[in-house]
Amino acid sequence: MNISSTSASSRSQLDKKQLIRLWLGLLKNTGEIERYLRTQLHKNFASTLPQFDLLAALDHAEKPLSKTELSQQMMVSNGNVTWLVNRMVSEGLITHVLSTKDRRVKLVELTNKGAADFQLMVVEHEKWLINIFKDLKTDDLNLLVSSLKQLRKITSLNSKTKL
Numbered sequence: 433m434n435i436s437s438t439s440a441s442s443r444s445q446l447d448k449k450q451l452i453r454l455w456l457g458l459l460k461n462t463g464e465i466e467r468y469l470r471t472q473l474h475k476n477f478a479s480t481l482p483q484f485d486l487l488a489a490l491d492h493a494e495k496p497l498s499k500t501e502l503s504q505q506m507m508v509s510n511g512n513v514t515w516l517v518n519r520m521v522s523e524g525l526i527t528h529v530l531s532t533k534d535r536r537v538k539l540v541e542l543t544n545k546g547a548a549d550f551q552l553m554v555v556e557h558e559k560w561l562i563n564i565f566k567d568l569k570t571d572d573l574n575l576l577v578s579s580l581k582q583l584r585k586i587t588s589l590n591s592k593t594k595l
């Protein structure tokens with residue numbers, strides 16, 4: 433057996449193991465952070481992470497959004513958004529408005545109560561994130577953010593290509 437083929441073979445094996453470690457590490461960290469945020473939202477606001485995400489999407493939008501636009505931004509199905517919107521309308525956090533372009537289309541926007549509640553949540557959310565990452569050095573934070581941007585570009589591009 434030739435040394436260079438052994439080396440290439442073990443390097444390939446190492447890469448596969450590292451990819452699995454990366455994937456599992458991303459999942460574990462994301463899961464842990466989400467669990468913490470879900471717990472804090474529930475405990476402090478009787479709210480859920482999907483509700484927070486929907487409020488954030490509407491808060492950042494410059495106009496009312498359709499349920500399809502919300503589902504795309506939140507990366508969930510239209511059915512999930514419909515259920516969530518109905519629940520949040522009944523809680524007075526958001527409301528339906530008719531589209532000015534097509535009166536058959538119902539859009540969704542924040543109510544004053546929803547906007548006020550979201551602003552309170554944002555302040556606490558920021559504190560929770562600071563608590564989670566408080567032991568991270570600034571250089572490490574910057575490196576992680578940069579690496580995640582690069583990873584997002586790569587995964588976005590490569591997830592669209594066929595094997």
